Amino acid sequence: MDATSSTSSVPFSTLIRNASHEQHTEAENSTFMSDMLGGRLGVDAYRRYTEQLWFVYRALEDADSAARLAGDPVAGPFVQPELDRTAALERDLAHLAGPGWRAEITPLPATAAYAERVAHCARTWPGGYVAHHYTRYLGDLSGGQIIRGTAEKTWGFERKGDGVRFYVFDAIGNPAAFKRGYRELLDALPLDDLEKQRVVDECKRAFALNTAVFRELGEEFGGGASGPLSA
Numbered sequence: 001m002d003a004t005s006s007t008s009s010v011p012f013s014t015l016i017r018n019a020s021h022e023q024h025t026e027a028e029n030s031t032f033m034s035d036m037l038g039g040r041l042g043v044d045a046y047r048r049y050t051e052q053l054w055f056v057y058r059a060l061e062d063a064d065s066a067a068r069l070a071g072d073p074v075a076g077p078f079v080q081p082e083l084d085r086t087a088a089l090e091r092d093l094a095h096l097a098g099p100g101w102r103a104e105i106t107p108l109p110a111t112a113a114y115a116e117r118v119a120h121c122a123r124t125w126p127g128g129y130v131a132h133h134y135t136r137y138l139g140d141l142s143g144g145q146i147i148r149g150t151a152e153k154t155w156g157f158e159r160k161g162d163g164v165r166f167y168v169f170d171a172i173g174n175p176a177a178f179k180r181g182y183r184e185l186l187d188a189l190p191l192d193d194l195e196k197q198r199v200v201d202e203c204k205r206a207f208a209l210n211t212a213v214f215r216e217l218g219e220e221f222g223g224g225a226s227g228p229l230s231a
């Protein structure tokens with residue numbers, strides 16, 4: 001059954017979740033993620049991954065876009081400063097790569113394409129921006145917590161400290177309640193079925209963009225192996 005073709009009686013939060021389920025599994029099981037979370041990669045891989053995130057969040061949290069989107073009926077309710085990750089990423093990068101981190105980091109081609117797509121949506125299409133917002137922040141609030149725990153154990157970061165601050169949402173006291181509220185915002189989106197479908201498609205694109213970044217990271221750190229997990 002194709003969940004994305006369901007009628008508007010299905011809550012949009014369910015629709016978008018179901019539609020991206022398969023790609024979520026793919027991203028989760030990508031060689032790079034599996035190797036990184038399986039303790040088979042060094043902290044340099046984690047650092048490189050964190051660098052890539054910085055380029056993506058810089059696009060998601062661009063101040064001009066945020067100011068504009070805050071007043072938009074579709075994207076506005078999603079623009080919530082307590083989600084912002086850029087400052088946390090910058091602290092992590094200073095810890096991981098030293099004070100001169102900014103001059104040293106480069107986006108992988110897949111990351112540049114991802115950040116450019118986010119920036120394009122932020123500038124021109126609030127619904128598309130919501131798709132990218134959902135894909136990143138709801139993921140960070142969910143699976144991100146697993147990644148944090150593993151990173152702390154594997155590379156010895158202080159619990160919720162420098163190196164893993166990206167995964168710590170200090171301003172969100174109750175993540176489960178926050179996610180419930182977030183799904184309510186998704187369900188209340190003032191969009192017709194056609195536009196909802198376009199947002200779902202953009203979410204799938206967002207997942208594909210993430211997977212492409214993992215593929216390139218896998219090529220850099222996995223000895224070129226980017227196929228299915230064999231271990």
Ligand code: HEM
Nearest residue numbers: 017024027028033134135136138139142143144146207210
């Ligand atoms: C190893 C990596 C990952 C793990 C272990 C992981 C794990 C999880 C878990 C446990 C949930 C909660 C599911 C629930 O609430 O029932 C979740 C949700 C989610 N994840 Fe991931 N995830 C990973 C990677 C990713 C990636 C790369 C993305 C996209 C960039 C992503 C996006 C999401 C989204 C959007 C949700 C919310 C789904 C919803 O409830 O609507 N995840 N993840």
